[in-house]
Amino acid sequence: MPTTLAFVIGLLGLAVGSFLNVAVSRVPAGRSVVRPRSACPGCATPIAARDNIPLVSWLLLGRRCRTCRVPIPARYPLVEALTATLFFAEALRFGRSETLPAALVFTAGLLALAACDAEQFLLPRRLIYPTLGLTAACLLAAAAATGQWHRLGVSAACAVGGFAVFFALHQVRPAWLGFGDVRLAGLLGTGLGWLGPWYLVLAVLAGSFAGLLVGLALMAAGRATRRTRLPFGLFLAAGAIAAILAGAPAVDWYESVSSPYPADTSTLTIVRHRP
Structure with a gap:
């Protein structure tokens, strides 16, 4: 896979990581991952679109809520960055x-x-x-x-x-x-x-x-x-x-040492000698 396309998949991972954060915060409590819209857990102020950009907003806000200045847990950017990194790595690993x-x-x-x-x-x-x-x-x-x-x-x-x-x-x-x-x-x-x-x-x-x-x-x-x-x-x-x-x-190493047969028989050559 071209590196550019893998990079695009990595960017997709940022968005997926943002959704995963919502799931991690809400699913254990039995809440919906769709409604209501994301809000600060400290002051309950709905998060504006400009403050909801994966990874970037956390850095620009100085790791704190814009309204109440409560610290935003490091888990949010960590999950987003890790998801993007793994998506990029798996795109290179499996290709198209x-x-x-x-x-x-x-x-x-x-x-x-x-x-x-x-x-x-x-x-x-x-x-x-x-x-x-x-x-x-x-x-x-x-x-x-x-x-x-x-x-x-x-x-x-x-x-x-x-x-x-x-x-x-x-x-x-x-x-x-x-x-x-x-x-x-x-x-x-x-x-x-x-x-x-x-x-x-x-x-x-x-x-x-x-x-x-x-x-x-x-x-x-x-x-x-x-x-x-x-x-x-x-x-x-x-x-x-x-x-x-x-x-x-x-x-691959384990299968090669544990198998009684050659790993690749296509490379074997049969030599025929004249009588």
């Missing part, structure tokens, strides 16, 4: 392929879920299910366009498998996993299964390892104990996004 729309929808949903989990230790069904439905619809369209129905089947199998494994863990030790994590595993299986089952495994391993490192670091700093809760959904979402963007070399 049928996989790109599903990857963008999947990533946007994961960012919203990660933010909710980081702030409230909550993975709302009202975010998981729409992300699941939109991702599945995009993958269905990709399968119809390319004829790769087997990949759609792998995606469905990974969704069921991921949900089943996490459900079993939840039943054995509910303190380890909330049921939101179980639902999230099904979503991860859907989005990553299209790329291959090992991407799902890699995402779970990477997310678990990241969570372990953060927990150990907090304990070493005296800011957490063994009983301190950590937003596991945040780490799973980060592992999934990392698997999408950077997991291909690791998956």
Whole structure:
């Protein structure tokens, strides 16, 4: 994909990130993401269009509400900038392929879920299910366009498998996993299964390892104990996004060393000797 077009998709990510902020603020409270229009949580003044430009308005306002001067949380520009960056990176990663729309929808949903989990230790069904439905619809369209129905089947199998494994863990030790994590595993299986089952495994391993490192670091700093809760959904979402963007070399290497057959038989040459 040309860098210019990827940049345009990155700008689209800014707008999507702005909407994700609305979803993160309202969905956990059971409020509509459509009405009423955005307003300052401090003074309830509706936000003017000039103050609602993603990332730019936060900088021009000096990180404060124009009316009451209450600080605007850093989560707003962070989500917007991160969404734009990931959209740009995935546009370069997938190019003009049928996989790109599903990857963008999947990533946007994961960012919203990660933010909710980081702030409230909550993975709302009202975010998981729409992300699941939109991702599945995009993958269905990709399968119809390319004829790769087997990949759609792998995606469905990974969704069921991921949900089943996490459900079993939840039943054995509910303190380890909330049921939101179980639902999230099904979503991860859907989005990553299209790329291959090992991407799902890699995402779970990477997310678990990241969570372990953060927990150990907090304990070493005296800011957490063994009983301190950590937003596991945040780490799973980060592992999934990392698997999408950077997991291909690791998956290709593992498949090459674990397969008993040559990775590319097209390069083999048959030499015929005269008797």
